[in-house]
Amino acid sequence: MEEPVRWGVLATGKIAESFARELREVPGARLVAVGSRTQASADRFAAAYGGRPHGTYRALVEDPEVEVVYVATPHALHLEDTRMALEAGKHVLCEKPLTLNLSEAETLVALASTRGLFLMEAMWMACHPVVRAVADGLRSGRFGAPRQLHADLGFVVQVPPEHRLRDPALGAGALLDMGVYPLTLADLLLGPATEVRATAVLDERGVDVDVAVAARHGEAVSVSTASMTSASPRTASLATDTGRIDLPGDFHHPAYAVWTPVGGEPERIDPPEPVLGSGLGNEAAEVGRCVREGLGESPWVPHARSLRVMQLMDDVRRQIGVRYGADAAGVAT
Template sequence: MTTGRYRLGAAVRDDRVRWGILGTGGIASSFTAQLLELPDAEVVAVGSRNLATAMGFAERFGISRAYGSWAELAADEGVDVVYVAVPHSAHRAAAGLCLEAGRAVLCEKAFTLNAREAVELVELARERRRFMMEAMWSYCNPVMRRMVELVRDGAIGEVRTVHADYGLPGPYDPTHRLRDPAQGGGATLDLGVYPVALAHLVLGEPSEVQGRAELTPEGVDANTGMLLGWDSGAVALLSCSITADTPMTAAVTGSAGRIEFPRGFFYPERFVLHRPGREAEEIALEGRRNSLRHEAMEVMRCLRAGETESPLVPLDGSLAVMRTLDAVRDRIGVRYPGEE
């Protein structure tokens, strides 16, 4: 039994933070596996709409409690924070349920289906004074954090362009979640969120958004290009696809140099800094294998400090990204069931 625990508002003080996992898919499995490697994390419960599925997940990872409903997991007083790993069309309902029950929340990306739902969640978290963070693992990665430091210190001058892409080859069956409008399917929310988040990380929210896409017969985007613009004159050229295996690389170019990320830019282990008149400098840090671990560590740091938001992944930043994703979908004509 865990001892010496006490609470101060949304804070947790103890040698371990007790996690609940809401969802049992691939990302939930990966996250749980990395949580179990952390000595100060304890996975105590898992919830699913299917009890048998939850029990199988619990047996696989040695979790003591399995629930056949989201509400039961949210009501578990032995859980400090819930990791929400259901499809993003269900993030508003699942994360909201946990916040209302008094749990802290780490919610997968895209944060919600749209900006309206994101605003509702953020307002609820702030009203209840409960910690919430979008699971934007890239922002917590040590390599990406070092890139941000260099950019802010002027290492490449004023940022002028961002290039990034994320594409998977498929093919995906029409019933797959990536093609299901009811689950928020399409390339933009599932994959495009990473290039968009990178552009936001170095430039903030754009003042102009343009987009072009090929839509599936179901009405979600299969192959999408985005052009974002800022008042400074900076631009971002971004793409995402569920029909093509793209390079998955990224580059941030400034007036005095550029930073290039190799394949897998969204969970990097290195990048190369190029500056005129100097040799290219490779910067490598431990990161890729433990990207999910780093975001979990940030959540636990915040909980112990009594913080209700992470400075690495602030809620206002998540809202801004959702506004940009909404604008992209507006330009390409993607609407989900229930949206006006």
């Protein structure tokens, strides 16, 4: 039997807990270690989810039993923490967005390639069985030619100013946290954006709290919205020349999709394979598959798409006037 993929979780926040919980449902995956900034936090996490607790991130990435590191720190720390793991010889699954800007993302992709290591942005939406079924159907021509995509993701965010969603120093904003999903969906279903227009509402600290992006993708167009102030519908709808595909609420991990051909009856598209947890498990399973096959990247979440979407978000930030400290070298001016 093939050896289980040995995971280490770097950070102990909410998303790290969700990932560790769903990792239990992934065949051939085992959580062997967790790293935190404090020993007490690592101990608490390990008691709940298993693994050896480490009181520093450095100790986690240097743990010889760890094979793949899941980086679950705030956006602004992805470059530092992922680079540390890669330099320690570990494969990495890094939370989305991969970094704060394109330059940082290119640095990590180049480093992983040089070291012969696997690297993937944690875009679990692209690994979800329903989303994959829709993408596969489009590629096969089953749903006709795509023409218009509308996708939205938003929540009413009520957190203190020092929270990562509100603190500019941590990469705060609706675009990077929520907008990355509809923008990635547009790239996945329509192809690369060739023209982009954006507008946003910023708070008193210059954080984007509501964003709208209109883009052209060859012969198709997309509208993507993200919000930290509203209970938005969180749906996606793709119109083609022969019908419409609807992804219901929480489109980034939908329970099903609906295909309605012009003049025909709606057809429900259920997951063609099991959804592991909410879908984070499918993402972990894909990483494990790629690592065992010796791949440097996943065909479902390729480096090229992560870099394209990162570049697009840089362009959006230029248009709406959002800057981070990492942009000092000239990005998003």
